[in-house]
Amino acid sequence: MATTTRRGFLAGMAGLGTLGALAGCGGSNSGGTSLEYFQFKSEAIDLFNSICEEYNAQAKNVRVRQNFQADNVTALRVRLVKNNMPDIVSINGDYNFGSIARSGVFYDFAKTDLLDKVQEGVGAILPSLGAGADGEVNGLPLSTNGSGMIYNKDIFDDFGIEPPKTWDDLIAAAEEFAAGGVDPFYWGFRDNWTGAPMFSSISGNFLPDVAEWYQKRLEGDTTFEDLRPVLEKMNQIAKMGNKNKYEVDYNGGNQGFAQGKAAIYVHGTYAIPAIRSYNPDINLGTFATPADDPADTRVVSGVDVALTMGVEPEHEEEALDFMRYLMKEENVLAYCKEQVAFPTLKGTETDDPALQGLQEYFANDLIATYSDHNFPQGVNLNNYMQQFLIDHDIDAFIKTLDTQWDKVAKRMAATA
Numbered sequence: 001m002a003t004t005t006r007r008g009f010l011a012g013m014a015g016l017g018t019l020g021a022l023a024g025c026g027g028s029n030s031g032g033t034s035l036e037y038f039q040f041k042s043e044a045i046d047l048f049n050s051i052c053e054e055y056n057a058q059a060k061n062v063r064v065r066q067n068f069q070a071d072n073v074t075a076l077r078v079r080l081v082k083n084n085m086p087d088i089v090s091i092n093g094d095y096n097f098g099s100i101a102r103s104g105v106f107y108d109f110a111k112t113d114l115l116d117k118v119q120e121g122v123g124a125i126l127p128s129l130g131a132g133a134d135g136e137v138n139g140l141p142l143s144t145n146g147s148g149m150i151y152n153k154d155i156f157d158d159f160g161i162e163p164p165k166t167w168d169d170l171i172a173a174a175e176e177f178a179a180g181g182v183d184p185f186y187w188g189f190r191d192n193w194t195g196a197p198m199f200s201s202i203s204g205n206f207l208p209d210v211a212e213w214y215q216k217r218l219e220g221d222t223t224f225e226d227l228r229p230v231l232e233k234m235n236q237i238a239k240m241g242n243k244n245k246y247e248v249d250y251n252g253g254n255q256g257f258a259q260g261k262a263a264i265y266v267h268g269t270y271a272i273p274a275i276r277s278y279n280p281d282i283n284l285g286t287f288a289t290p291a292d293d294p295a296d297t298r299v300v301s302g303v304d305v306a307l308t309m310g311v312e313p314e315h316e317e318e319a320l321d322f323m324r325y326l327m328k329e330e331n332v333l334a335y336c337k338e339q340v341a342f343p344t345l346k347g348t349e350t351d352d353p354a355l356q357g358l359q360e361y362f363a364n365d366l367i368a369t370y371s372d373h374n375f376p377q378g379v380n381l382n383n384y385m386q387q388f389l390i391d392h393d394i395d396a397f398i399k400t401l402d403t404q405w406d407k408v409a410k411r412m413a414a415t416a
Helices: 006-016 042-058 072-081 095-102 125-129 153-159 167-179 196-206 210-218 224-238 250-258 269-278 316-326 329-339 353-363 381-391 394-415
Strands: 033-039 062-068 088-093 140-147 149-152 183-185 262-265 284-287 299-308
Touching: 033 042, 033 072, 033 316, 042 062, 042 316, 042 329, 062 316, 072 088, 072 095, 088 095, 088 125, 088 316, 095 125, 095 299, 125 140, 125 210, 125 299, 140 196, 140 269, 140 329, 140 353, 149 153, 149 269, 153 167, 153 262, 153 284, 167 183, 167 224, 167 262, 183 224, 196 224, 196 299, 196 381, 224 381, 224 394, 250 262, 250 269, 269 284, 269 353, 284 353, 299 353, 316 329, 381 394
Parallel strands: 033 062, 033 088, 183 262
Antiparallel strands: 088 299, 140 299, 149 262, 149 284
């Protein structure tokens, strides 16, 4: 993606206004160095508090204080304008991370040993979204998710169907479920973003290099016509499943699937805790969205939690030491177990039975990045995709994406 200068980035954020009072957790510092751990996962506050307390108990003259910020990207951008970068930041590895990284405000972890234990395929995700300069790696992946297909093992067993290995097998299984009176898929398209996981998981198999293709699109060297086969497959399965798909939102989708209303749910592993909250006893499995040829099948994965800090940190060694502590195997595994995520360190695996169907792809670095994470914010992909999933008009969707992308790319080039 195109590079944004630090000056241009900060100037563009100057109009965001002031930041409200920070909500912090943890004890006060008693004469040593105080570090702020700026993080966005509400469901992980207690775990991170425990990790901070354990670190503080063994650290000399350093105390880490957790600062939870739900809307952490907006809060971070405002603080960057004020030249007030937190000591340690956690952030989702999506387009926002890449956009900020390209402005040159994040630290380069390629010059440390912290990436040595990270799985190679996982380690490539964040640089593919953006970096301050060629060769830089501006974040550490603490955990990842997998986006493919979640399935109800009991329904599959009732029909004697194994997880499909090819796209044709998937369609055959879907038709068999439908013939047996079971909806093959459960959809919740009322929320406009809920088609994006399907789009990303299918395009992750279709595009040899997702980030490279979007860079070519940004440079005007290709068009969304390339993705017609992806959109055809989306149409094919989106037309199967629950008839009330446009009335069901994401939460309703999780609940309906938990109630056994369909065999397959096309979402990432991030949905599993919500599904289990409605039905703790549901027998879940996962499989990668199958390509036409099994050799082309990959799991689309994003960095659920990335760790980073400022390019010129005030307390560099102390912050790196805490990050090294966060990235210890026991802490990574504890977080991933609690949040139903995949650990990022070499030699580690999830022990959650629902995730086992995707584990081999991580072990073999058969990973692709999310297509939707490569869309500039000015391209309202979710709204356009929701309309496509209503009218199924591929030509109109392609035309809209190309038109809106070109407008945003032109604006980005003018302000770079």
